Amino acid sequence: MEGLVQGKVALITGAGSGVGRAACLLFSEHGAKVVAADINGENAEETAAMVRDAGGECIAVACNVADPASVDAAVAMAVETFGRLDVIYNNAGITINPIPGKGMKSLAECEPDEMKRVEDVNINGVIYGSQAAIRQFEKQAEEGKGLGGSIVSTASVAGLMGYGGVLYGTTKGAVVQFTRALAIEVADKGIRVNAVCPAGMLTHYAGMNPDSEHRERILQGMGAAHPLGKAIDPRDTASAALFLASDLASNITGVNLPVDGGLYAGRKVGG
Numbered sequence: 001m002e003g004l005v006q007g008k009v010a011l012i013t014g015a016g017s018g019v020g021r022a023a024c025l026l027f028s029e030h031g032a033k034v035v036a037a038d039i040n041g042e043n044a045e046e047t048a049a050m051v052r053d054a055g056g057e058c059i060a061v062a063c064n065v066a067d068p069a070s071v072d073a074a075v076a077m078a079v080e081t082f083g084r085l086d087v088i089y090n091n092a093g094i095t096i097n098p099i100p101g102k103g104m105k106s107l108a109e110c111e112p113d114e115m116k117r118v119e120d121v122n123i124n125g126v127i128y129g130s131q132a133a134i135r136q137f138e139k140q141a142e143e144g145k146g147l148g149g150s151i152v153s154t155a156s157v158a159g160l161m162g163y164g165g166v167l168y169g170t171t172k173g174a175v176v177q178f179t180r181a182l183a184i185e186v187a188d189k190g191i192r193v194n195a196v197c198p199a200g201m202l203t204h205y206a207g208m209n210p211d212s213e214h215r216e217r218i219l220q221g222m223g224a225a226h227p228l229g230k231a232i233d234p235r236d237t238a239s240a241a242l243f244l245a246s247d248l249a250s251n252i253t254g255v256n257l258p259v260d261g262g263l264y265a266g267r268k269v270g271g
């Protein structure tokens, strides 16, 4: 049976860990040729090796999404290696480092430098990735290599509702609105633009440790916060991104899809 993204070339950022690594493996299982991009080139290479070990096609590239030249180079590498680009998954993201033993910083505690760093990665990183992909999609269309392409980004449920750090949520809210506005701008070019909005996942994000000896207890706690009662796994988020990237979603654009066990839908009143 054909995979959901059979033969498509997908560039995935933040590919060295968590959701990005899960997405590289899942997109490859579904037939994509994958470019695993991460600011940590060693971790990206480790992901690429995992994909190849599983029988897939994958190259790694060291890429800082906050630097447009670095993003352009990653797209160029995808085209040089696999001949084209069909999907960019703008997944890389960071948050303000928590205060050890105290947790998330309040807005009043955040410093301008760290605020700028989070904005650069979470907002500009998505913008630069989308720009580079659109330019490549347009070039392919001009060369008669097919119209359109698919852009997926990882926003967060924190971009839809008050949830966790204020500044982080603000950057993800920007991704949510960017997704809608860009979807309208490029719809007539056959380019679809969507985002996934996960709730908390146990990854290396925000200084968490997915290999913690308390893993099961942490996952239980995370799950208890959602109506469905299960913690979100990075592969749950990667699955939503895969669907949005695939032709199954060929008439879906401008959507910010929660992957949150029902958290954003609301809460039961009483009983």
Ligand SMILES: NC(=O)c1ccc[n+]([C@@H]2O[C@H](COP(=O)([O-])OP(=O)(O)OC[C@H]3O[C@@H](n4cnc5c(N)ncnc54)[C@H](O)[C@@H]3O)[C@@H](O)[C@H]2O)c1
Pocket: 013, 014, 015, 016, 017, 018, 019, 020, 037, 038, 039, 040, 043, 063, 064, 065, 066, 091, 092, 093, 094, 121, 125, 154, 155, 156, 157, 197, 198, 199, 200, 201, 202, 203, 204, 205, 206, 234
């Ligand atoms: N884990 C959560 O609770 C959670 C919840 C909602 C949304 N998200 C979002 O999911 C996405 C993936 O996060 P994760 O949980 O897998 O975290 P993670 O820390 O495990 O992985 C993030 C990856 O992004 C890479 N990265 C960081 N800055 C980069 C840059 N400038 N350029 C390229 N790569 C960079 C890191 O090296 C890392 O490999 C992020 O956008 C994050 O904001 C995470």
